[in-house]
Amino acid sequence: MYFGESIATAFGTLRSNRLRSFLTVLSVAIGVFSIIAVMTSLGALQYSIEGGLSALGANTFQVQKYDNQHGGGPGWQAHARNRKDITYEQGLAVVERTRGVKHIGLEVWKFGVEVRWRSKKTDPNVSIAGETPDGLPTNQWEIDQGRGLTQSDLDLTRKVVVLGSDLAQALFPPSYNPVGEMVSLGGVHYKVIGTVAPQGGLFGNQDRYFIIPITTFFERYGKNRSIHIMVQAESRENFDAVQDEVIGVLRAVRDVPPGEDNDFAIFSNESLIRQFNETTYYVKIGTMAIAAVALLAAGIGIMNIMLVSVTERTREIGIRKAVGATRHSIVSQFLFESVVISLLGGLIGIMLGLAAGNVLAMVLEIGPVVDVGWIAVGIVACCFVGVAFGTYPAWKASNLDPIDALRYE
């Protein structure tokens, strides 16, 4: 009933006290800004990592010897350091004995090499991937030109290579088809049989791969290294079953006694994201704590300004009461005003926070990130602050005696 009146009065008051309204609004905005900026940045980081992880495709997991974070924790020294490598033969056993998979690839990596083509040479930042044919789809490497690896490439340990898109770009002129060219790596010549479509990713030059048959890799660099097993389940539904099966097979071939922990590690997008979330959890908690303190301070500011406002407008309150305003309508008028202040601050904070957070999104070259959940949290928090800290001043206003209020100078 007095809703329109309350809105008009609230904005009228804000307008006639521009500076102090602005300062109070600003204090709320800072609190909300800190939440939204940090959460949006983390969101951007998470999307980016998820995007980068799409290297690990849908329903795909990876088995390797160590956790990504090996070296952490007191138990690591005792158990994990002495882990045996995952051998090519163990990998082949897993390939042979696991059902329900779409692709299951074996791979082995070597980092930091340089590749030459004619007089051109790359920086020593190319990674060699020794792969089985199925390893390419599990890494989401789609063939752009030429072909991928075949079983006969492996059987004959052919010196052939599929180039990552960034690597191909670094070596060859634009729109040059490198298929059939010979490139050299460590004095050995490889024939280019294909290129991978560009993937993009978190840190730009992620597609600098030199993909060769895994057998060729072993012949060149030796077999005494641990391989990764890349498994893509047929569907979401049998993902867990396939993972259990791979674990079972691997435990059997590695003679892990029942009751012992796995002596290998399994990753999926989910587990990597979980890891990211665990890491950022404390950042989020810390941000929320800081934001809560900032909003508390802002709330005290609101209460202060509202108490001043009530005192200044004592006469107005008297007039309103004389012409029939009930306590309830006075309370709602002043509460409305404090909520308007805090919501206005909240909206400004949200907009600035989104802008700041999306600077990171732009740097990471991902689309704009708008986390509706945290925006809702910000709005609810502002409403709460407005009501919580506006209640006492509003109650005080409604309790004024109309006679005294009318006489107030």
Add this chain to the structure above:
Amino acid sequence: MPIIHIKDVVKNYDMGAELVHALSGVSLDIEANEYVAIMGPSGSGKSTLMNVVGCLDTPTSGLYDFEGQNVGDLNDNELAEIRNRKIGFVFQTFNLLPRSTALHNVELPLIYAGVPSHLRREKAEKALREVGLGDRMTHKPNELSGGQRQRVAVARALVNDPSIILADEPTGNLDSKTGIEIMQLFSDLHGEGNTIILVTHEEDIAAHAHRIIRLFDGKIASDEKVEKPLIYEH
């Protein structure tokens, strides 16, 4: 039945150290369409009587029936509703909302009465035209003269068709010429059937009323009809 029936009303203020007897046993009846002036020196209790009559305050003891309803039984919200619908206040210091237009000031009682906005505007415009401010509706109080401000206040008092108009020294802040204009307005309103209660300490203002009640020391000293009320020719 009188609009206002007051019987043995006592109002004491507890000022901590001492008890102030503002009203000590006042009885009076006011009928519809009366034009009553309440007079008395300062401290006589006339302001307290006006606050009680205006339902801004409740008596310490005694009976106050407003249109047959015992005001002493009413809670805060019910008092607010009576003030809103039955009583129109006109104050010495005008008491307009300084940042609002004349129109919005007049609309205020209607807002609290829950009148829908289009009807509100219509009624407020009509009341402003009635007091001769049809061309000043969008002016704010500081853009109006003292007399015009008091007219806005009168329009605000009228807008809800109240049972009584309660004017507390309505000419106190006006020069004598403007004061006469306002008194003329009250005479006109009385002529249209309104009930007017005027609180004043000025004899020549009270002379416009048809009945004068004089208070002294919280009691009614005299209550008499005016033989020939002062009426200005238009």
